[in-house]
Amino acid sequence: MEQGILHEISDIFDNVKRLKPLVHHITNYVTANDCANIVLAIGASPVMADDPEEVDEFVSMSRALVINLGTLNKRTAESMLRAGKKANELGIPVVMDPVGAGASSFRNRTAEKIIQNIKLTVIRGNMSEIKAIAGLGSSTRGVDASDQDINTSKDLWYAKNICENLSERLGCVIAITGATDIVSDGRKTVFIRNGDKMFSSITGAGCMCTSLIGTFCAVCDDYVAAASAGILALCISGEKAVEKLTRADSGSGSFRTFLIDSVFGLQGRDFIERGKIDVSL
Amino acid sequence: MEQGILHEISDIFDNVKRLKPLVHHITNYVTANDCANIVLAIGASPVMADDPEEVDEFVSMSRALVINLGTLNKRTAESMLRAGKKANELGIPVVMDPVGAGASSFRNRTAEKIIQNIKLTVIRGNMSEIKAIAGLGSSTRGVDASDQDINTSKDLWYAKNICENLSERLGCVIAITGATDIVSDGRKTVFIRNGDKMFSSITGAGCMCTSLIGTFCAVCDDYVAAASAGILALCISGEKAVEKLTRADSGSGSFRTFLIDSVFGLQGRDFIERGKIDVSL
Amino acid sequence: MEQGILHEISDIFDNVKRLKPLVHHITNYVTANDCANIVLAIGASPVMADDPEEVDEFVSMSRALVINLGTLNKRTAESMLRAGKKANELGIPVVMDPVGAGASSFRNRTAEKIIQNIKLTVIRGNMSEIKAIAGLGSSTRGVDASDQDINTSKDLWYAKNICENLSERLGCVIAITGATDIVSDGRKTVFIRNGDKMFSSITGAGCMCTSLIGTFCAVCDDYVAAASAGILALCISGEKAVEKLTRADSGSGSFRTFLIDSVFGLQGRDFIERGKIDVSL
Numbered sequence: 001m002e003q004g005i006l007h008e009i010s011d012i013f014d015n016v017k018r019l020k021p022l023v024h025h026i027t028n029y030v031t032a033n034d035c036a037n038i039v040l041a042i043g044a045s046p047v048m049a050d051d052p053e054e055v056d057e058f059v060s061m062s063r064a065l066v067i068n069l070g071t072l073n074k075r076t077a078e079s080m081l082r083a084g085k086k087a088n089e090l091g092i093p094v095v096m097d098p099v100g101a102g103a104s105s106f107r108n109r110t111a112e113k114i115i116q117n118i119k120l121t122v123i124r125g126n127m128s129e130i131k132a133i134a135g136l137g138s139s140t141r142g143v144d145a146s147d148q149d150i151n152t153s154k155d156l157w158y159a160k161n162i163c164e165n166l167s168e169r170l171g172c173v174i175a176i177t178g179a180t181d182i183v184s185d186g187r188k189t190v191f192i193r194n195g196d197k198m199f200s201s202i203t204g205a206g207c208m209c210t211s212l213i214g215t216f217c218a219v220c221d222d223y224v225a226a227a228s229a230g231i232l233a234l235c236i237s238g239e240k241a242v243e244k245l246t247r248a249d250s251g252s253g254s255f256r257t258f259l260i261d262s263v264f265g266l267q268g269r270d271f272i273e274r275g276k277i278d279v280s281l
Numbered sequence: 282m283e284q285g286i287l288h289e290i291s292d293i294f295d296n297v298k299r300l301k302p303l304v305h306h307i308t309n310y311v312t313a314n315d316c317a318n319i320v321l322a323i324g325a326s327p328v329m330a331d332d333p334e335e336v337d338e339f340v341s342m343s344r345a346l347v348i349n350l351g352t353l354n355k356r357t358a359e360s361m362l363r364a365g366k367k368a369n370e371l372g373i374p375v376v377m378d379p380v381g382a383g384a385s386s387f388r389n390r391t392a393e394k395i396i397q398n399i400k401l402t403v404i405r406g407n408m409s410e411i412k413a414i415a416g417l418g419s420s421t422r423g424v425d426a427s428d429q430d431i432n433t434s435k436d437l438w439y440a441k442n443i444c445e446n447l448s449e450r451l452g453c454v455i456a457i458t459g460a461t462d463i464v465s466d467g468r469k470t471v472f473i474r475n476g477d478k479m480f481s482s483i484t485g486a487g488c489m490c491t492s493l494i495g496t497f498c499a500v501c502d503d504y505v506a507a508a509s510a511g512i513l514a515l516c517i518s519g520e521k522a523v524e525k526l527t528r529a530d531s532g533s534g535s536f537r538t539f540l541i542d543s544v545f546g547l548q549g550r551d552f553i554e555r556g557k558i559d560v561s562l
Numbered sequence: 563m564e565q566g567i568l569h570e571i572s573d574i575f576d577n578v579k580r581l582k583p584l585v586h587h588i589t590n591y592v593t594a595n596d597c598a599n600i601v602l603a604i605g606a607s608p609v610m611a612d613d614p615e616e617v618d619e620f621v622s623m624s625r626a627l628v629i630n631l632g633t634l635n636k637r638t639a640e641s642m643l644r645a646g647k648k649a650n651e652l653g654i655p656v657v658m659d660p661v662g663a664g665a666s667s668f669r670n671r672t673a674e675k676i677i678q679n680i681k682l683t684v685i686r687g688n689m690s691e692i693k694a695i696a697g698l699g700s701s702t703r704g705v706d707a708s709d710q711d712i713n714t715s716k717d718l719w720y721a722k723n724i725c726e727n728l729s730e731r732l733g734c735v736i737a738i739t740g741a742t743d744i745v746s747d748g749r750k751t752v753f754i755r756n757g758d759k760m761f762s763s764i765t766g767a768g769c770m771c772t773s774l775i776g777t778f779c780a781v782c783d784d785y786v787a788a789a790s791a792g793i794l795a796l797c798i799s800g801e802k803a804v805e806k807l808t809r810a811d812s813g814s815g816s817f818r819t820f821l822i823d824s825v826f827g828l829q830g831r832d833f834i835e836r837g838k839i840d841v842s843l
Contacts, residue, residue: 029310029591030598030610036311036484041533046484047381048311051354054385061384073613073637075354100609103623104616201826203598203608244530249806252603253822260534264482310591317592317765322814327765328662329592332635335666342665356635525811538815545763545813 005190006275009229010268012220017043021063021218025211026050026080028070028099031204034256035068035211041263042233044215050076055083059092063218066211067114068097069107077110084118093121093217093226097210101125102132115170121217122227123166124175124210127159134166156180156191164189173223175231177209183227190228193276194235196242201252202259209234212263228277236274237262286471287556290510291549293501298324302344302499306492307331307361309351309380312485315537316349316492322544323514325496331357336364340373344499347492348395349378350388358391365399374402374498374507378491382406383413396451402498403508404447405456405491408440415447437461437472445470454504456512458490464508471509474557475516477523482533483540490515493544509558517555518543567752568837571791572830574782579605583625583780587773588612588642590632590661593766596818597630597773603825604795606777612638617645621654625780628773629676630659631669639672646680655683655779655788659772663687664694677732683779684789685728686737686772689721696728718742718753726751735785737793739771745789752790755838756797758804763814764821771796774825790839798836799824 023039025032025048032048039046049058052075059065065087067080087094098111111133114120123133159182167174168186175183181192199205213230220226241258245251304320306313306329313329320327330339333356340346346368348361368375379392392414395401404414440463448455449467456464462473480486494511501507522539526532585601587594587610594610601608611620614637621627627649629642649656660673673695676682685695721744729736730748737745743754761767775792782788803820807813 028610030594032311033314033484033595037533037537040482040484047384048309048352049381049385050352051387053355053387054353057385057387058381071610071612072616074615100611100620103609104611104619106613106615106619201602203595203602240530249802249823249827251823251826252599253819253826256599256822257534257538257819260537261530261532264532264534265530313592314595314765318814318818321763321765328665329590329633330662330666331633332668334636334668335634338666338668521811538819541815541818542811542813545815546811 002277002279005225005228005277005279006272008222008225009232009275010271012216012225012229013233013268013271015219016215019219020044021215022047022061023064023066023211023214023218024058024062024083025066025068026055026076026083027066027068027207030070031207034204035207037260038208038263039211039215041260042212042215042266044218046211050079052079052082055079056086059083059086060090062092064214065092065094066214067094068099068207068210069101069110070099070207072107072110080114081117084114088119093223094118095122095124095210095214095217096120097207098123098125098129098133099206101129108132120170120172121223122173122175122213124177124213124227126206127176127178130162130166130174130176134162136162160189173227175213175227177206177231181231183224183231185224187281188224189280190224191278192228192231192235194232194239194274196238198242198252198255199238202256232271232275233263233266236270237266239274283558283560286506286509286558286560287553289503289506290513290556291552293497293506293510294514294549294552296500297496300500301325302496303328303342304345304347304492304495304499305339305343305364306347306349307336307357307364308347308349308488311351312488315485316488318541319489319544320492320496322541323493323496323547325499327492331360333360333363336360337367340364340367341371343373345495346373346375347495348375349380349488349491350382350391351380351488353388353391361395362398365395369400374504375399376403376405376491376495376498377401378488379404379406379410379414380487382410389413401451401453402504403454403456403494405458405494405508407487408457408459411443411447411455411457415443417443441470454508456494456508458487458512462512464505464512466505468562469505470561471505472559473509473512473516475513475520475555477519479523479533479536480519483537513552513556514544514547517551518547520555564839564841567787567790567839567841568834570784570787571794571837572833574778574787574791575795575830575833577781578777581781582606583777584609584623585626585628585773585776585780586620586624586645587628587630588617588638588645589628589630589769592632593769596766597769599822600770600825601773601777603822604774604777604828606780608773612641614641614644617641618648621645621648622652624654626776627654627656628659628776629656630661630769630772631663631672632661632769634669634672642676643679646676650681655785656680657684657686657772657776657779658682659769660685660687660691660695661768663691670694682732682734683785684735684737684775686739686775686789688768689738689740692724692728692736692738696724698724722751735789737775737789739768739793743793745786745793747786749843750786751842752786753840754790754793754797756794756801756836758800760804760814760817761800764818794833794837795825795828798832799828801836
């Protein structure tokens with residue numbers, strides 16, 4: 001089973017390299033550059049535009065839409081809704097990153113409106129954000145997962161339940177990222193144990209993960225596999241980046257550079273050789 | 282002829298180092314940081330401000346204005362017009378990067394309005410964007426050149442014609458960047474064959490090129506030479522950056538860092554020793 | 563005296579590592595990514611949100627507020643006022659970076675309105691910006707200090723007077739950064755002689771300094787020490803980054819990466835071993 005999904009992911013990765021899909025982003029200005037560079041590094045093509053006047057035209061030429069609530073404002077909230085509706089009309093996958101959900105009522109309302117009006121393909125967040133989306137209250141602390149929400153093995157079954165219930169309720173794939181990552185469509189649930197704690201030392205790890213998920217969704221229609229592929233691509237590249245931090249004085253600046261290098265050099269067999277994945281049906 | 286323009290470019294480069302011009306930008310949030318860092322790396326001084334209330338004051342103390350349509354919205358479109366008019370009043374060069382022209386009618390209309398109301402010094406874009414500006418239709422695919430528009434040697438004479446005709450019609454220098462770069466003012470046309478395919482693996486190559494063109498325009502009034510200087514500075518630095526990618530696991534992250542390093546270390550003689558340039562009158 | 567303040571700073575640094583404070587930013591899009599990464603590198607947690615609808619909720623869960631006027635517009639100016647008022651209500655420190663003060667009347671009016679309506683904890687700027695805040699006229703040249711305002715030893719007593727008078731008048735700590743940095747609350751004045759000229763080759767040095775000051779203010783209530791700690795943390799990390807630039811072809815790109823590495827690896831004893839600080843009462 002595990003090797004099965006890893007081979008499937010490796011094939012989806014080959015599709016990205018071959019099809020170089022255009023992935024439209026309505027995203028935040030803190031990590032937009034990182035997201036653009038990681039999408040290019042994996043071999044696809046990012047585009048960022050966020051004015052209500054034009055987002056539908058950008059969506060129309062794209063193969064996926066990524067909606068990231070990072071530095072949300074009224075104008076971009078409107079753009080997200082317009083872009084999402086256009087994507088739904090055209091059958092283009094829509095991936096949402098509810099950055100900071102639970103931290104403000106404006107964010108909660110906007111996420112809620114998007115969920116009610118747009119058929120989403122994948123929602124990716126940390127435990128705290130996904131709990132907010134699920135209406136389970138939360139203690140969102142800015143854009144990082146709150147301590148009490150981190151996926152220790154103890155919390156794993158609790159997280160699995162939230163993930164499965166929410167995906168069933170919303171009819172979309174839910175991905176909760178943390179120490180262990182969980183991806184579910186309500187029927188199939190995947191656990192990923194790759195990654196490294198260095199990710200918590202740079203900004204944009206979550207945003208980049210969502211952009212990669214959008215990229216994989218652009219080239220296949222098994223969205224549990226696509227979301228898992230995005231997470232694995234980032235996590236495995238992070239592990240390889242940490243292995244390059246050989247100097248005693250290396251830190252999060254070099255990690256960020258090497259992370260992009262590793263995504264750039266990623267190969268299909270990396271998923272198969274390094275992927276730590278469990279599937280439960 | 283070729284050595285002549287390379288020596289001229291080397292002299293303009295010395296002017297940048299000596300005069301450290303202030304270059305005002307109204308630009309996008311995806312690559313603003315890269316543009317600021319590359320302008321600093323070459324020895325000039327960037328400033329970014331985009332509110333209609335204040336752009337004219339920033340233009341008034343600058344030596345060049347760069348207008349980049351990357352993440353355009355109505356507010357910044359208004360700022361671009363105001364800033365451009367002030368620059369024209371004061372005789373300050375204005376360089377426009379019509380990012381994504383052809384991809385949306387909002388972008389097309391904004392670029393058109395800027396062209397009709399402002400005397401531009403240089404427009405730099407890829408083949409697809411310049412064709413859109415020329416009203417020749419286009420197949421703009423986000424911010425990258427469409428495949429059918431890439432400057433193969435086969436397309437070169439076609440591109441040369443578009444470049445020369447548009448520059449004559451608009452009365453400004455047109456720079457089309459691609460595998461071969463073409464710069465023309467309608468009388469003199471320059472072909473540049475420096476660069477590396479790694480540029481397509483990072484975001485902001487086009488934006489950084491435009492910012493460097495703006496920087497060179499700030500310190501000389503031969504704008505064909507200034508535009509060529511900006512392109513050469515970026516392309517030669519990119520070649521030097523690729524030469525530093527000696528580790529098997531180096532990629533686009535390291536390339537981006539080394540690119541800025543190379544611009545920082547650029548010397549006048551690099552243009553003369555490495556420049557691959559042809560001039561046709 | 564000097565060793566006393568360095569030990570105090572080392573202790574505040576330990577507090578940052580232990581408490582990992584959340585630092586809310588309303589900031590510019592040019593350097594937002596750098597600011598987020600440097601706050602993470604030192605062990606704290608940044609959050610960036612700038613819509614008037616939600617900033618008060620983000621402030622409420624934060625331990626400090628950083629207001630940076632970099633790419634100011636009317637919407638974010640309103641957010642800064644709202645966020646500042648909420649921070650004052652809750653007793654959360656507010657650090658302002660008046661980027662480009664003196665360069666436009668919009669910036670001057672906004673800075674003035676913030677000063678009149680919000681009790682600020684620290685204002686950090688270069689000589690030119692602080693002179694503009696002090697109403698002494700200025701020759702602000704974009705975001706860099708004007709040449710005539712740079713802190714040579716000759717200008718030091720002049721700068722010290724401005725710093726002390728302004729801090730007394732506004733009742734907040736003033737930090738003027740340059741070749742020598744000066745921090746004062748009107749009673750105690752600190753001079754810092756760390757740093758490196760490479761800082762002038764990258765964008766965001768001032769913004770990152772302000773973000774670090776905000777981070778230190780979040781975990782102590784001696785704000786002269788906190789502001790000095792932020793400056794020292796950046797300057798000492800910059801010195802260590804320069805020491806890593808061993809390749810002849812290294813430049814500002816590598817410096818920026820190594821700067822973040824050095825902040826990531828910073829230890830309490832670095833302040834004590836490297837700090838060049840003088841205190842006058």
